[in-house]
Amino acid sequence: MNAWLNTLLFGIYPYVCLAVFFIGSWMRFDRDQYTWKTDSSQLLRKGSLRWGSNLFHVGVLFLFFGHSFGMLTPHFLYEGFISAGHKQLMAMVSGGVAGLLAFIGVTLLLIRRLGDERIRVTSKPSDIMLLVLLWIQLALGLATIPLSAQHLDGGMMMKLAEWAQRLVTFRSGGVELLADASWVFKAHMFLGMSLFLIFPFTRLVHVWSGFATVAYLRRPYQVVRARRLNVPAGNNNPAHRNNAA
Secondary structure (H helix, E strand, O other): HHHHHHHHHHHHHHHHHHHHHHHHHHHHHHHHHHHHHOOOOOOOHHHHHHHHHHHHHHHHHHHHHHHHHHHHHOOOHOOOOEEEEEEEHEEEEHHHHHHHHHHHHHHHHHHHHHHHHHHHHHOOOOHHHHHHHHHHHHHHHHHHHHHHOOOOOOHHHHHHHHHHHHHHHOOOOOHHHHHOOHHHHHHHHHHHHHHHHHHOOHHHHHHHHHHHHHHHHHOOOOOOOOHHHHOOOOOOOOOHHEEEE
C-alpha cells in the first residue's frame, strides 16, 4: 500500500470516525431521542432471535472489552507476568471462541432478517447493512487467527497495539508500524473504524444506553404505593363503583 494511502486510512481516517462517533451520538441524543432505540422485531418472531441475539451479544461484548484492554494497555504493565507471545496465544484462543459465538449469532440474525418476509419488509436498509458489515467484520477477525499463528512471538500484535496507543495519545509514528501488516489485518481494522463512523446513524446507538445502566447501581430505590392504599374502604370494589355510576 502506498505511504499516502496508509497515512490516510490509518492516520487520518480513525480521527474522522471518532469525531463522527462522539459528535454524531451527542447530536442524535439531543435532537432525535425518539429514534434512540433498538427497533426490536421480537413481536414478529422471537425463536431464532433469542439464540442469535444472545450468542452475538455475549461474543461481541467479550471481543469489545478484549480488544480495548488488549490493544490499549501498555506492554510494560503486564510484561512482568506474561510475555507478548503468551498474550497473543491467549488472545487467539479466547478471541477465537468469542468471535465464533458472535459470528454464529450474527449469521442467525442475518438469516432471520432476510429469510422472514414480515421482518424483511419492516426492516430499514441500515438494519440489513449493519448486519452484513458485522458479519464481514467478524469473518475478517476470525481470518486473522491463522495469520497470527504463523508468528507466535507476538511481534505483529505489539505493533498493532502500539499503533492504537499512539493513535489515542495523539503521538506520531503509528502508521509506519503497519507497513508489514497483512491486508487482512488492515481490512479488519478499517472496517472496525468504519463501524464507529456509522454508529450514530444506526440502531447501534443503543449501546450507549447499555453502558449507561451502570448508573442504576447508584439510583435510589423507587417507592411504589398501591392505589388501594389511597382509596376509602369499599371504594376499590368493582361492584361498588358500578352502583355509584
